[in-house]
Amino acid sequence: MQAVGGPQTYLLGGVFNCGKGQPGQVAPVSHGTPAALFRQVRVLNTAEEGQG
Amino acid sequence: MGHNEHSPSSPQQLIEQALNAARPGGELVVIADEHSTVNLRWAANTLTTNGVASTRSLRVIAIDRHPDGTCGVGTVSRSGVRADQVAGLVRAAEKAAADAAPADDAGELVTDGMARYGQRPRLGAPGWDEAAASTEVAALRGFAARLGETLREAQGAGRKLYGFAEHEVTSTFLGTSRGLRLRHDQPTGRLELNAKSGDMTRSAWAGAATRDFTDVDVAALEAGLAERLSWQSRRVDLPAGRYEVLLPPTAVADLMINFYWEAGARGAAEGRTVFAAPGGGTRVGEQLSPLPVSLFSDPSYPGLECAPFVVAHASGEDSSVFDNGLPSPPVSWVADGVLSALHSSRHSAGLAQLPVTPPVDNLVLAAGPGAGGTGPSLAEMIASTKRGLLLTCLWYIREVDPQTLLLTGLTRDGVYLIEDGAVTGAVNNFRFNETPVGMLSRLASVGTTERTLPREWGDYFTRCAMPPLRVEGFNMSSVSQAS
Numbered sequence: 001m002q003a004v005g006g007p008q009t010y011l012l013g014g015v016f017n018c019g020k021g022q023p024g025q026v027a028p029v030s031h032g033t034p035a036a037l038f039r040q041v042r043v044l045n046t047a048e049e050g051q052g
Numbered sequence: 053m054g055h056n057e058h059s060p061s062s063p064q065q066l067i068e069q070a071l072n073a074a075r076p077g078g079e080l081v082v083i084a085d086e087h088s089t090v091n092l093r094w095a096a097n098t099l100t101t102n103g104v105a106s107t108r109s110l111r112v113i114a115i116d117r118h119p120d121g122t123c124g125v126g127t128v129s130r131s132g133v134r135a136d137q138v139a140g141l142v143r144a145a146e147k148a149a150a151d152a153a154p155a156d157d158a159g160e161l162v163t164d165g166m167a168r169y170g171q172r173p174r175l176g177a178p179g180w181d182e183a184a185a186s187t188e189v190a191a192l193r194g195f196a197a198r199l200g201e202t203l204r205e206a207q208g209a210g211r212k213l214y215g216f217a218e219h220e221v222t223s224t225f226l227g228t229s230r231g232l233r234l235r236h237d238q239p240t241g242r243l244e245l246n247a248k249s250g251d252m253t254r255s256a257w258a259g260a261a262t263r264d265f266t267d268v269d270v271a272a273l274e275a276g277l278a279e280r281l282s283w284q285s286r287r288v289d290l291p292a293g294r295y296e297v298l299l300p301p302t303a304v305a306d307l308m309i310n311f312y313w314e315a316g317a318r319g320a321a322e323g324r325t326v327f328a329a330p331g332g333g334t335r336v337g338e339q340l341s342p343l344p345v346s347l348f349s350d351p352s353y354p355g356l357e358c359a360p361f362v363v364a365h366a367s368g369e370d371s372s373v374f375d376n377g378l379p380s381p382p383v384s385w386v387a388d389g390v391l392s393a394l395h396s397s398r399h400s401a402g403l404a405q406l407p408v409t410p411p412v413d414n415l416v417l418a419a420g421p422g423a424g425g426t427g428p429s430l431a432e433m434i435a436s437t438k439r440g441l442l443l444t445c446l447w448y449i450r451e452v453d454p455q456t457l458l459l460t461g462l463t464r465d466g467v468y469l470i471e472d473g474a475v476t477g478a479v480n481n482f483r484f485n486e487t488p489v490g491m492l493s494r495l496a497s498v499g500t501t502e503r504t505l506p507r508e509w510g511d512y513f514t515r516c517a518m519p520p521l522r523v524e525g526f527n528m529s530s531v532s533q534a535s
Binding site: 019022023024044046047049050051 | 089091093103105216218244452453455456457458485487490511527529
């Protein structure tokens with residue numbers, strides 16, 4: 001991670017139906033994060049990996 | 053006990069009440085689900101918790117037909133509905149239907165399901181008027197007694213057992229304005245068992261799917277886990293790469309469920325999935341495997357029995373509320389290695405110009421012509437392996453690319469090195485990038501089909517019978533530090 005964005009980049013995302021546990025349970029979850037800059041990220045060529 | 057204003061209405065009564073509350077000329081599909089579940093949990097050789105729960109829900113799907121032939125669909129569901137709330141539920145669904153954009157899967161409701169199956173879809177199955185089925189603590193009583201013995205034996209041998217057992221029953225009642233009345237009782241049971249060495253450095257997993265727990269041999273499962281823990285006395289570190297692997301039935305199930313979920317007619321016809329043909333159309337008719345394997349679903353498959361008609365709570369790519377009650381007969385998805393069908397609603401089958409083949413809630417992979425399903429055992433496949441990896445199960449499987457059906461996931465609870473026909477040690481975990489379609493083209497051998505519990509998808513799909521597979525060039529893309 002090279003840089004973290006300011007408060008103006010912060011976004012709270014989430015879903016209402018995260019399922020977990022035994023017995024299965026459903027609950028809303030959320031996760032907030034700012035934008036960030038990463039370097040040296042490994043990128044997958046899905047077309048190549050998916051060949052046979 | 054007679055019905056009175058204070059006792060809850062039966063699901064059948066609620067359905068008739070809803071259908072009678074439809075506005076004049078209005079069409080409804082009404083689905084009542086009665087669900088009950090019991091469970092048992094244990095940790096470090098001790099029973100820790102148990103639970104019992106039941107729920108009931110009523111779903112009203114209203115169809116608002118317009119003079120131009122289009123129609124809107126409105127759906128409202130509610131749990132624990134009382135008789136005096138039913139009319140309100142119907143009004144809400146009709147309002148939603150009137151406000152809805154035209155449904156692209158609009159069609160006539162099914163009228164011939166009853167004629168084909170009568171009110172008893174299967175010999176001995178309960179009729180429409182009989183009470184909803186349910187499960188109770190007694191369903192796990194015999195199993196719990198056998199489990200207790202196994203926990204004591206594990207304690208004596210210095211192993212620790214952890215796990216969870218669950219039995220549930222859903223009675224589904226389906227009624228429509230076109231006179232359809234169908235019901236299906238679905239028992240579903242599963243067991244997950246994890247064994248650890250006394251010092252907690254070794255771990256092994258086994259699972260089982262069942263209808264009633266009478267056929268679960270927990271002592272045999274634990275014996276298998278003890279053998280796997282013993283294999284972990286020697287540790288071997290191996291790098292990422294393509295390996296010959298033996299996949300046990302549970303791992304095969306997880307990969308083939310992804311195959312099945314993606315094998316819909318609409319996505320293929322629209323060019324979005326691995327089952328789309330280059331230049332248009334679908335790959336139905338194409339050879340996917342050099343071996344004559346069969347992948348099929350059959351509502352009457354012994355031990356995997358499921359509903360023989362469509363129950364669609366909502367419309368989707370290859371499901372349609374208009375198809376509720378449509379027979380869903382046995383179907384081969386892959387026959388003798390050739391892609392032979394894609395699952396569909398009547399609407400999506402029309403788009404794809406393929407026969408209507410509703411999905412069925414079970415899945416079987418079998419070797420040989422006519423799905424004979426016999427082949428070597430996993431032990432025999434190990435004995436005939438020069439060098440390869442034996443996996444236990446796959447975990448956190450996610451789709452990377454629908455156009456190749458490339459999946460990624462992790463190995464878990466045991467990867468073993470096989471050399472010259474014997475297991476010689478435990479290997480680190482891997483992340484894999486694999487496509488089950490490509491995997492079928494690299495099948496080297498297929499073992500005997502048996503019922504199994506998929507570990508990753510067992511929360512959603514338990515009714516599977518799969519063989520162990522030998523696959524060449526299985527792509528372990530990186531080493532996972534998880535242990």
